[in-house]
Amino acid sequence: xxxxxxxxVIVGGGLAGAKAAETLRSEGFTGRVILICDERDHPYERPPxxxxxxxxxEERDSVFVHEPAWYxxxxxxxxxxxxxxxxxxxxxxxxxxxxxxxxxxxxLLLATGAEPRRxxxxxxxxxxVHHLRRLSHAERLKHVLAALxxxxxxxxxxxxxxxxxxxxxxxxxxxxxxxxxxxxxTPLHGVLGPELGTLFAELHREHGVRFHFGAxxxxxxxxxxxVLAARxxxxxxxxxxxVLAAIGAAPRTALAEAAGLEIAxxxxxxxxxxxxxxxxxxxxxxxxxxxxxxxxxxxxxxxRVEHWANALNGGPAAARAMxxxxxxxxxxxxxxxxxxxxxxxxxxxxxxxxxxxxxxxGDAGKREFIxxxxxxxxxxxxxxxxxxxxxxxIQRLIRTKAEVDTExxxxxxxxxxTLGG
Numbered sequence: 261x262x263x264x265x266x267x268x269v270i271v272g273g274g275l276a277g278a279k280a281a282e283t284l285r286s287e288g289f290t291g292r293v294i295l296i297c298d299e300r301d302h303p304y305e306r307p308p309x310x311x312x313x314x315x316x317x318e319e320r321d322s323v324f325v326h327e328p329a330w331y332x333x334x335x336x337x338x339x340x341x342x343x344x345x346x347x348x349x350x351x352x353x354x355x356x357x358x359x360x361x362x363x364x365x366x367x368l369l370l371a372t373g374a375e376p377r378r379x380x381x382x383x384x385x386x387x388x389v390h391h392l393r394r395l396s397h398a399e400r401l402k403h404v405l406a407a408l409x410x411x412x413x414x415x416x417x418x419x420x421x422x423x424x425x426x427x428x429x430x431x432x433x434x435x436x437x438x439x440x441x442x443x444x445x446t447p448l449h450g451v452l453g454p455e456l457g458t459l460f461a462e463l464h465r466e467h468g469v470r471f472h473f474g475a476x477x478x479x480x481x482x483x484x485x486x487v488l489a490a491r492x493x494x495x496x497x498x499x500x501x502x503v504l505a506a507i508g509a510a511p512r513t514a515l516a517e518a519a520g521l522e523i524a525x526x527x528x529x530x531x532x533x534x535x536x537x538x539x540x541x542x543x544x545x546x547x548x549x550x551x552x553x554x555x556x557x558x559x560x561x562x563x564r565v566e567h568w569a570n571a572l573n574g575g576p577a578a579a580r581a582m583x584x585x586x587x588x589x590x591x592x593x594x595x596x597x598x599x600x601x602x603x604x605x606x607x608x609x610x611x612x613x614x615x616x617x618x619x620x621x622g623d624a625g626k627r628e629f630i631x632x633x634x635x636x637x638x639x640x641x642x643x644x645x646x647x648x649x650x651x652x653x654i655q656r657l658i659r660t661k662a663e664v665d666t667e668x669x670x671x672x673x674x675x676x677x678t679l680g681g
Contacts, residue, residue, distance in 0.1 A: 266291035268582060269354055269363060271344045271515065272371030273297020275305050275568065276549030276575035278325040280369055283579035285334045293336050294363060296356075300341040301395050302328050307568050309398035310426040311598055315433060316402065323395065347519035349542055367544055367582040370516055370532060371575060374509035374550040374566055379418060383480025388487035388502040392423055393509065401427070404502055409435030416440075416490040416500040418477045420447030422597055424506035425460060429599040432467045439470045439498050441477055441490070450611065455618045456631055456643065460599075463627070467600055472496065477503075509566060511551045521545065524553035529564035537587045538578040546582055548574035557590050558659060559609050559640070567595035592655045602627055605651055608641025608658045615640055621670050622647060630654070637663045639680075653677045 270277045281295050304323040312318035331338040345357035353362050376391040415431050417424045420442030431438045446457025475492040490498045511531040522533040522541040531553035538546050549571040553564040573591045581587040596605045610633035622629030633641040642654035653676035662680030
């Protein structure tokens with residue numbers, strides 16, 4: 261069968277799906293490309309939703325992956341505001357949920373992403389309870405934070421992860437009062453561990469954020485549909501006009517599960533189980549982005565990565581695999597964050613329990629340093645804080661699995677690119 265006779269369907273109109281469609285065309289695929297997006301907005305990137313766009317520093321149009329006209333110009337059949345509610349693997353079809361339209365595919369890519377975890381407590385139906393995942397969420401939250409800043413209002417944020425902290429920083433820049441409720445002893449505890457989590461707590465305290473550690477929300481109190489306060493499981497009550505649930509995201513696997521595709525164990529973060537080519541248990545169905553759980557040779561485990569770079573790189577990798585190219589997806593995980601005057605980049609994978617020590621290179625007190633998470637003398641991950649143009653050497657140390665002298669690694673006078681052989 262020649263390309264022109266084939267139909268490739270992409271379910272999910274985020275960055276991974278849009279970049280997969282782009283790659284199919286750039287690699288010369290001439291068949292039908294159908295991109296199905298359950299939002300009415302054209303595919304967009306998510307980092308600005310909690311960073312520049314939320315702060316009003318970036319225009320709305322800047323978040324989109326392509327200009328709207330690009331899809332027609334490249335013969336991409338874009339279906340906005342449409343969902344897929346069933347995959348028939350035997351017939352190789354997908355069915356639209358709105359009108360029952362059935363489309364046949366030769367190859368199928370699932371780029372369905374993740375969705376915010378919900379607070380399962382009383383009061384979540386109040387008007388002032390928010391999530392942040394979609395462009396519409398960010399638009400609403402931007403207006404809320406501006407109003408809170410004007411009126412000396414108070415927002416309680418459930419969760420001290422990256423989204424929670426970025427929104428906390430944005431809220432303080434608008435002038436709102438902020439309390440972060442986090443069950444761990446530090447923010448970012450499950451990502452960075454206590455060593456670096458404490459640094460981020462100090463940063464936010466300096467900017468007026470209040471933390472309530474070791475607690476979870478148990479109730480959001482309201483009157484006439486409006487939020488008045490948030491209660492925690494240790495008996496505290498925090499005044500609030502709005503509440504943001506930032507307690508993580510869950511991979512959107514319902515469609516894959518209903519189709520009988522293999523799902524990864526929750527111990528590995530769940531998600532649709534794929535091989536190193538991003539191919540699911542069905543050889544004609546692939547998965548990429550937040551929803552995909554893939555084996556990573558560098559870390560000798562299966563991982564599911566919810567970061568921008570994974571969508572940016574995973575979508576194209578899946579597209580090339582769909583075209584039959586020899587693909588091994590083993591990118592070093594990467595993400596970045598901006599909070600107040602702190603900018604950081606993180607490369608690697610080192611959850612608590614996988615590393616022996618953290619080596620600091622530079623001045624952590626001045627927040628100008630690189631942190632390295634080590635297993636023996638091997639670098640598992642590195643985070644540069646207000647130090648730039650070091651991502652390549654950090655990722656080289658991770659990728660080569662080189663033995664590194666930790667004293668030299670900690671010495672800013674020893675060039676990073678001379679370490680590890």
